[in-house]
Amino acid sequence: MIPATFDYAAPTSVEEALSVLAEAGDDAKVLAGGQSLLPILRMRLNAPEKVVDLGRVEALRGVRDGGDHIAIGSMTPYSEVVGNALVQEHAGLLAKAVETVADPQIRHRGTVGGALVHADPAGDVGAPVLALDATMVVVGPGGERTVGAGEFFHDLFETAVADGELLTEIRIPKHTGWGSAYEKFVRVSHQWSIVAVAATVKAEGGTITEARVGLTNMGSTPLRATAVEQALVGKGTADLADACAAAAEGTNPPSDLNGDADYRRHLATVLTRRAVQHALGG
Numbered sequence: 001m002i003p004a005t006f007d008y009a010a011p012t013s014v015e016e017a018l019s020v021l022a023e024a025g026d027d028a029k030v031l032a033g034g035q036s037l038l039p040i041l042r043m044r045l046n047a048p049e050k051v052v053d054l055g056r057v058e059a060l061r062g063v064r065d066g067g068d069h070i071a072i073g074s075m076t077p078y079s080e081v082v083g084n085a086l087v088q089e090h091a092g093l094l095a096k097a098v099e100t101v102a103d104p105q106i107r108h109r110g111t112v113g114g115a116l117v118h119a120d121p122a123g124d125v126g127a128p129v130l131a132l133d134a135t136m137v138v139v140g141p142g143g144e145r146t147v148g149a150g151e152f153f154h155d156l157f158e159t160a161v162a163d164g165e166l167l168t169e170i171r172i173p174k175h176t177g178w179g180s181a182y183e184k185f186v187r188v189s190h191q192w193s194i195v196a197v198a199a200t201v202k203a204e205g206g207t208i209t210e211a212r213v214g215l216t217n218m219g220s221t222p223l224r225a226t227a228v229e230q231a232l233v234g235k236g237t238a239d240l241a242d243a244c245a246a247a248a249e250g251t252n253p254p255s256d257l258n259g260d261a262d263y264r265r266h267l268a269t270v271l272t273r274r275a276v277q278h279a280l281g282g
């Protein structure tokens with residue numbers, strides 16, 4: 001189908017984008033890589049009067065070293081994130097998760113910021129960003145504010161970014177030297193996650209001293225498996241099964257044609273053990 005008619009704006013700065021959004025009010029929609037928005041417009045599930053394309057706002061693209069964190073511009077495409085040396089060194093978990101998103105064409109166009117604001121619970125960016133304790137920078141008519149990843153995801157397709165606001169940057173504390181793995185379970189390649197687990201661990205002599213675990217598609221938002229994170233401290237590869245047994249605790253996974261909720265709970269437990277084992281180098 002062809003989208004309904006809309007006006008198009010292509011600002012070149014964040015300030016200009018905000019002013020176009022403010023002028024258009026509720027009838028505007030921000031366009032990033034378009035990999036989720038364009039199918040929505042083509043199916044006429046949304047018909048904004050104005051589309052504000054961020055593609056020419058150079059300031060929103062790229063990865064920089066922020067000292068104790070790395071800062072990823074919201075318009076940075078997946079393909080740049082995967083290949084970026086700073087991301088690989090300090091937030092390896094994110095690079096591994098992003099590498100599993102869809103196919104090369106979608107990774108070339110789709111952006112980290114677009115994925116986070118779209119907030120599909122089966123998306124592969126939310127869980128690693130949550131596990132890595134990222135902070136989101138949001139700007140709007142009232143100025144700039146920061147939102148912790150734990151407060152960013154409100155519900156299915158709902159985040160802390162309000163109409164008229166922009167997600168500009170994702171700040172990830174450096175996890176230098178941490179092992180990481182993203183275990184994504186799909187039935188066919190390039191599929192969305194049926195369940196996935198993002199794990200990153202710090203270890204000394206094969207024993208875990210700190211652990212972070214995020215779950216994809218185990219509820220209406222990405223989730224942290226905090227009980228598992230605590231249970232993993234002091235453990236090594238030989239005794240991961242017990243520590244990972246509580247991976248599905250407090251989750252509310254969907255039931256659909258790919259699997260019912262109980263099957264997903266089982267998957268979460270198995271994938272958590274595998275992800276932690278791989279993060280430990282096993």
Ligand SMILES: Cc1cc2nc3c(=O)[nH]c(=O)nc-3n(C[C@H](O)[C@H](O)[C@H](O)COP(=O)(O)OP(=O)(O)OC[C@H]3O[C@@H](n4cnc5c(N)ncnc54)[C@H](O)[C@@H]3O)c2cc1C
Pocket residue numbers: 029030031032033034035036037038039054074075100101102103106109110111112113114115117118120122123124125161165166167168190191192193
């Ligand atoms: C065939 C197919 C397969 C896919 N498979 C996967 C997969 O396996 N795993 C996965 O994680 N994803 C998958 N995706 C989704 C893909 O990752 C999308 O790119 C992503 O969800 C949205 O990013 P985008 O840059 O394209 O955003 P857009 O589609 O342009 O925007 C998405 C939403 O976010 C808003 N928005 C975007 N940027 C900002 C911003 N900076 N500030 C405020 N609002 C903003 C838009 O208004 C829109 O509502 C798939 C998509 C397709 C088409």
